[in-house]
Every structure is written in structure tokens, then in C-alpha cells.
Amino acid sequence: MKKIYLDNAATTAVDESVIKAMVPYFNEKYGNASSQHLFGQEAKRAMEESRVIIAKAIGARYDEIYFTSGGTEANNWVIKEIGFANQANDKNHIITTKIEHDCVLNSCNLMEKLGFNVTYLDVDKQGFVNPKDVENAITDKTLLVSVIHGNNEIGTIQDLQSIGRICKEKGVYFHTDACQSFTKVKINVKKIPIDLITLNAHKIHGPKGIGALYIRKGTKIGALLHGGGHEQGLRSGTENIPGIIGFARAVKIANFRDIKKMQELRDKLINGILKSIPDAKLNGPKGNKRLCNNINILFKGVEAEAIGGYLDAKAICSSTGSACSSHTLDPSHVLIAIGLSPEQANSSIRLSLSKFNTKEEINYILKILPKIIKKLRKISVFR
Numbered sequence: 001m002k003k004i005y006l007d008n009a010a011t012t013a014v015d016e017s018v019i020k021a022m023v024p025y026f027n028e029k030y031g032n033a034s035s036q037h038l039f040g041q042e043a044k045r046a047m048e049e050s051r052v053i054i055a056k057a058i059g060a061r062y063d064e065i066y067f068t069s070g071g072t073e074a075n076n077w078v079i080k081e082i083g084f085a086n087q088a089n090d091k092n093h094i095i096t097t098k099i100e101h102d103c104v105l106n107s108c109n110l111m112e113k114l115g116f117n118v119t120y121l122d123v124d125k126q127g128f129v130n131p132k133d134v135e136n137a138i139t140d141k142t143l144l145v146s147v148i149h150g151n152n153e154i155g156t157i158q159d160l161q162s163i164g165r166i167c168k169e170k171g172v173y174f175h176t177d178a179c180q181s182f183t184k185v186k187i188n189v190k191k192i193p194i195d196l197i198t199l200n201a202h203k204i205h206g207p208k209g210i211g212a213l214y215i216r217k218g219t220k221i222g223a224l225l226h227g228g229g230h231e232q233g234l235r236s237g238t239e240n241i242p243g244i245i246g247f248a249r250a251v252k253i254a255n256f257r258d259i260k261k262m263q264e265l266r267d268k269l270i271n272g273i274l275k276s277i278p279d280a281k282l283n284g285p286k287g288n289k290r291l292c293n294n295i296n297i298l299f300k301g302v303e304a305e306a307i308g309g310y311l312d313a314k315a316i317c318s319s320t321g322s323a324c325s326s327h328t329l330d331p332s333h334v335l336i337a338i339g340l341s342p343e344q345a346n347s348s349i350r351l352s353l354s355k356f357n358t359k360e361e362i363n364y365i366l367k368i369l370p371k372i373i374k375k376l377r378k379i380s381v382f383r
């Protein structure tokens with residue numbers, strides 16, 4: 001049975017051309033970028049060329065890109081080290097939202113334990129943050145606003161421009177977690193007033209274990225890892241050169257054609273499900289304020305875990321929420337934040353696409369999913 005992979009918000013297949021670009025940096029050009037010999041300098045050059053590619057993709061300067069081990073690390077870095085570096089001026093207030101990735105929320109929880117105040121903003125029924133709410137929450141003690149760009153569970157894309165403008169006016173740092181939106185939704189730091197952006201590679205057909213933090217020049221932030229002074233002294237540790245090369249290659253091959261294809265497949269799948277399955281409801285917005293690859297549907301009266309099991313038996317990989325944080329059986333905090341009951345949240349599945357999915361795969365899912373839901377509703381204890 002051929003596998004149909006619809007869990008691309010969790011991670012993506014590494015593109016063949018990314019693998020090809022990375023391989024020589026494991027076994028031929030394996031120098032340490034800090035070594036002075038030719039071998040080391042070859043690695044350093046490749047790393048700096050990669051940094052330029054990633055910087056260009058968001059309109060940044062190359063020396064505003066700092067490599068990390070991924071999105072989790074970059075988000076931890078921002079929340080903690082913006083906090084610690086600025087608390088001296090009596091600034092101890094962080095604003096974020098109720099729909100952030102766990103790595104932001106848990107970092108904020110830690111900051112609360114350390115004496116910071118954190119405001120967790122509500123969102124509306126489609127997951128949008130109201131910029132007015134950001135404005136109203138800012139006080140003279142606020143130092144940072146952190147709002148996820150494209151939500152990993154329901155695909156909602158936030159209005160960074162409006163939120164950024166408010167933060168700039170109020171003199172507050174603005175950060176976004178763009179792990180899900182990077183290369184899918186344009187971000188240009190020359191146009192959007194934003195100070196920090198979290199990026200990673202494994203959502204865009206790059207390797208796992210590599211990401212980056214954009215830090216606007218002049219931002220006061222402490223070092224994350226102390227050591228030999230790598231990454232301008234802010235993130236020490238021998239650089240992951242193959243990962244960095246793969247990340248840059250993944251950014252380079254991302255293109256509008258693939259976005260358009262995913263959008264079309266997304267809408268075909270959403271419309272097909274809503275048409276053919278009664279009591280099915282889309283979680284999150286429709287249209288271009290939704291990530292091009294995200295589908296999240298509530299099937300009334302059916303347990304999502306059971307749907308996932310039946311799909312799995314047909315070799316279709318889906319998700320009941322955020323795979324990066326689904327170590328608990330608690331209902332998704334994102335679905336609760338948009339107003340679903342715990343029961344509705346546990347009846348919702350996420351299907352997330354990549355450029356590798358096909359129309360034939362979508363047709364196949366539209367053929368078997370109604371049968372699965374019908375069968376499960378017959379035996380459901382919920383109804």
C-alpha cells in the first residue's frame with residue numbers, strides 16, 4: 001500500500017536536491033568553520049553563503065541571521081534572553097497569545113516563575129489576534145510582544161504589519177514564530193516593523209535540527225549558549241554545516257508554483273469534505289488568511305484518535321493536533337482558544353499538505369474518509 005503523507009505541519013520529506021547539497025559536507029568538506037586552514041575556511045564560506053540566502057528571503061542583512069538547532073531553541077532564546085537582558089529597566093511584562101506553540105508558552109511559564117508577568121491574549125473564533133488587544137495590553141513595563149505568524153494547528157495567518165506598527169509606536173520588541181509560514185507567506189523585515197523572527201528548516205523540506213533566529217540590529221538580547229563565541233558571541237557551539245547548507249537549499253527551491261498547488265489541493269480537500277460529510281466543520285479561516293497547506297476539520301460525534309487510526313490502517317498519515325506537542329491527551333489549547341469544547345477539540349483532525357501531494361491522493365481521501373466517519377458515527381458513544 002502506498003503511503004499518503006498528510007502530516008507536513010509536523011515535518012516534511014527532505015527534498016532530494018537538499019540531500020544532494022548536504023552530503024559533501026558530511027564526508028568531503030567536513031571542516032570546522034572556526035578552523036583557520038583551507039578546509040575550515042571552505043566550510044565557513046559555504047555557511048556564510050547560506051546565511052545570505054536565508055537573510056535575503058526575509059529582506060534582512062546577513063549578519064542579522066543567527067543559526068540555531070531549530071524553532072524550539074530560537075523561541076526559547078527570544079522569550080528568555082530578551083527578558084533577562086532588559087529587566088534592569090523595570091521591564092518585566094511579556095505579551096503573547098493563547099495559540100502559540102508549546103515552546104513559546106512553556107518558556108513564558110518559566111518566565112512567570114522567575115517573576116515576569118505574562119499576558120496571554122485571546123483570539124477570535126478563527127484564531128485571529130486583534131491588534132487593538134495588543135495595543136490595550138501594552139503597559140510601560142512591557143518589553144516584548146510575541147505572536148505566532150501562521151498557526152501550526154489551524155493555519156491562521158496573523159496581521160504582522162498592524163501588530164508590528166503598534167509595537168514600534170510603543171517602543172516594545174516584536175517577535176514572531178514563523179516556523180509554519182516561512183517561504184509560504186512573504187515576510188520582509190524592511191516593510192514589517194519586526195525585531196525577531198523564528199525560522200526552521202524541517203517544515204520546508206530541509207533537515208531537522210537546524211533553524212535560525214533573525215535579530216534586528218540594535219536589539220538588546222543576551223547570549224543563549226556561552227562558549228567559544230560562535231554566531232557573533234550569542235550562540236556558541238560548532239556550527240551544523242550540513243544542516244545549514246540543507247536549510248539554505250530548501251529556502252532557495254521554495255517557490256510560488258508549489259504554494260499555488262498546495263492552495264488548490266487544500267481547497268479541494270476542504271470543500272470535498274464539507275460537501276460529502278454531514279456535521280463536518282472547518283476549524284480556522286478560509287482563503288488566503290489560512291496557510292496554504294493546512295486543513296483542520298471537526299467531525300461531530302467522532303473521536304479524532306479513532307479517525308487517525310482508521311486512516312493509518314489505509315496508510316494515510318494525519319494528526320490530531322500539533323505533533324510537536326502531542327505527548328499528552330489533553331485537548332488542543334489552540335482549538336480550546338477558538339471556542340471549541342474539549343469534546344469538539346478531540347473530534348478534530350489536522351491534514352497538512354506539501355508540494356509532494358497529488359490530486360489523486362486527495363481524490364482517494366475524499367473517497368474513503370466519508371466511509372470512515374460514517375462507520376465511526378455508527379459505533380460512537382458521543383452521539
Ligand SMILES: Cc1ncc(COP(=O)(O)O)c(C=O)c1O
Binds near residue numbers: 010152178
Ligand atoms: C509554530 C512552530 N514553532 C516551533 C516549532 C518547533 O520547531 P523545531 O521542531 O524546529 O524545534 C514548531 C514545530 O516543530 C512549530 O510548528
